Amino acid sequence: MDLDRGGAARRGPDQGPRRDVREGVLAMAPILLAYLPFAVVVGTAVARSDNPLAAWLGTSTIYGGAAHLAVLDVLSGGAGWLPAASIGLLVNARLAAYATAMAPQWRSAPLRRRVAAAVMLTDAPWGLARGREDRGDFYLGAAAALFLGWPLMVTVGAFVGERLSAAPVTGLLPALTLGALVAGRVRVPPVARAVAAAGVAAVVTAGLPAGPALLICAALGVVAACAGGLAR
Structure with missing residues (x-):
């Protein structure tokens, strides 16, 4: 750490935003490896869709593997865009809670940083940043x-993905990946209620068909997670 002329501590380039x-x-690198099997499953669904390019663009516009996969599943079953959009919104409804929790720390940040934080918000970075709210970088x-x-x-x-889809375990990858991510948070009451419901x-x-069943499960999970807060 360097000192300025007044003797005050001055952080070097490796001790400021770049370091953070x-x-x-x-910190995200091992999580990316954990997500890889799930990404293969989503990629397989993208390749099988009627419009692979539009489906692939969903990786950034929907930006949530579970929601993306649910939307593609509903569309592949012949349902229209409205049911598909509804289930995507329900699956990603948890992001509103994440954003609410982050709001106090980001309220004074420049607009461009707040927009970037919102666009890239999902489970993993939110979970990693817990306890580091003062380190937006x-x-x-x-x-x-x-x-x-x-x-x-x-x-x-x-x-x-098509080459791997013949393996029986492939169909279990989404559940195994998401289960591993959720397991560490089951002790949190809202998460436990959502998982149980x-x-x-x-x-x-x-x-039931996969689309309506997933829609019902997501809706009940969201309601159960919010029930404790409403009861207080």
């Missing part, structure tokens, strides 16, 4: 790594 961004990118580094890496991994999945709904709707 670098640490965010490094850490969040931006982690979020940018995923925002840029996810479309690349889905693209790889679009090219190689969605699990019960999954059993009850087992005989």
Whole structure:
């Protein structure tokens, strides 16, 4: 650490925003590897869609693997854009809670930084940044790594997914990946309520088509997660 003329501490280039961004990118790296199997599944669904280019653009416009996969599944079943959009919004409704939790720390940030933080908001960077609310550059580094890496991994999945889809375990990859991400947060009451409600709904709707069943599970999970706050 250097000292200015008045003797005050001055952070060097490795102790300021650049360091925080670098640490965010490094923290996201192992999560990117964990997401790779799920990206292959999403990429396979993209390749099988009627309009692969439009489906691939969803990696950034929908920006959420579970929501993206749900939208593609509903569209492949012959449903229109309205049911597909509805289920995508429901699956990603949790992002509103994340944004609300982040708002106090980002309220005084420049508009361009707030827009960037909002566009790249999803589970992993939000979770990594918990406890580091005073280090916005850490969040931006982690979020940018995923925002840029996810479309690349889905693209790889679009090219190689068909070769892997014959393996019986492939169909379990989305559930295994999402389950691993959720497992560490089940101790949080809203998450536990959402998981329990969605699990019960999954059993009850087992005989329904995948699109409506997922819509019901997502809706009940969101309602259950919010129920505790409304009861207080």
